[in-house]
Amino acid sequence: MSDTNARISDLVTSNDVVLFMKGTPLFPQCGFSSRAVAILDHCGVAYESVDVLQDMEIRQGIKSFSDWPTIPQLYVKGEFVGGSDIMMEMFEAGELQQLLDESGVEKAA
Numbered sequence: 001m002s003d004t005n006a007r008i009s010d011l012v013t014s015n016d017v018v019l020f021m022k023g024t025p026l027f028p029q030c031g032f033s034s035r036a037v038a039i040l041d042h043c044g045v046a047y048e049s050v051d052v053l054q055d056m057e058i059r060q061g062i063k064s065f066s067d068w069p070t071i072p073q074l075y076v077k078g079e080f081v082g083g084s085d086i087m088m089e090m091f092e093a094g095e096l097q098q099l100l101d102e103s104g105v106e107k108a109a
Contacts, residue, residue, distance in 0.1 A: 004061035017047035
C-alpha cells in the first residue's frame with residue numbers, strides 16, 4: 001500500500017465521518033463541497049474534513065482509493081458513501097440521516 005493510500009486509510013478509519021472536499025467547511029472552494037458541508041451540518045453530525053487543495057497527493061489518491069472520479073467524497077465509519085449528488089439524493093430521501101443514526105455517529109457539539 002502506498003504512503004498516500006495509507007494516509008487516506010488512516011483518515012477514513014480513525015474518524016466516524018470524513019469529507020474530502022475542496023476548501024474547508026468554513027470556506028468551501030466549490031459549490032459541490034459547499035452543498036456537502038450544508039448537508040452534513042443540517043444532519044447535525046461531527047465530521048472531519050480534508051482539504052484536497054492543500055495536498056495534491058491526497059487529491060489524486062482519494063480518487064483511486066474510492067474508485068470515484070470527483071470530489072467531494074463522503075466516508076461514514078470507513079465506508080465510501082458517495083459524492084455530492086449521492087449525498088443530496090440520500091439526504092432528500094432521509095437515507096443519509098438514517099445511515100448516520102444507525103452508524104452511531106457522534107452529534108456535532
